[in-house]
Amino acid sequence: MRKTNALAVIATFVVCFAFWLLLTWSVSVQELIAGAVVSLAAALFSARFFIHEKAFWFANPAKLFTGLFYWVFVFPGELIKANLHMAKLVLGGCKNLKPGIVKIPSKLQSDYGRAALANSITLTPGTITMEITEEEGQPWYYVHWIEAESDGEEAGEAIKGKMETWIRRFWEK
Amino acid sequence: MLMWLKILSDVLIACGAFFALVGVIGILRMPDAFCRMQASTCVATLGVIGVALGGLIHAIFVMGSASAAVKIAVICLLILVTNPVGSHAIAKGAYKAGIRPETPMETDDLGRDSE
Known part of the structure; x- marks a missing residue:
């Protein structure tokens, strides 16, 4: 331990x-x-x-500001987009769904960053992180996606959107 | 000014209630367990955020109570932090317990890789 x-x-x-x-x-x-x-x-x-890594990583004003910007502007933007899309799907009668589990790559290295991205994906309606594995030092997310139209890199771009770049700015250099 | 703030807080609470309704309709209408969980995320995100923001504005400007405002903010924050952990655990648990949709999923990378 x-x-x-x-x-x-x-x-x-x-x-x-x-x-x-x-x-x-x-x-x-x-x-x-x-x-x-x-x-x-x-x-x-x-x-x-x-606390698994550096204990006082958050005591850096520039980082705190980046994190605040992400949680107050970038992420709610993605959230509202996904919620409106889900509302359209549900009120339209749940037709044309293509549920599936896709495997998407990521470049995040720190535990915090990976957890934050997994939680961000799960909080967005339409995608739920099911599992994370690590292959060759790179994390892969298994994501249940309600409209699994693509796979691999392309699906990763569609699911992660702007979230991954901002998480990298906050949790990694 | 105060009237507009009251109207704004009511509109925000109505938006939150709308997304909670969408989530519940989604839970009833979606075809299988995983899709139902996807719809239920609507309740926990914009449903909660809308109601909490409306309550926050009400607490600050109408009630003038800072402690109530802070408590609402903390409640909203805690729901947003804990909800994804729960959804993830339930979805993974359902998958491991062998629950599958009636019409097989078109892509199932998790099933493919764990064979």
């Missing part, structure tokens, strides 16, 4: 404590102390599952 290191605990503690502050929304000393104790306990137990 992976060892717990101090930086990972601190990073997890910061995230947990921020969530505590947001949820309680008070700055009384009692609440702050209780929150600190609980977050520290949670961080000690979960840091080794939570």
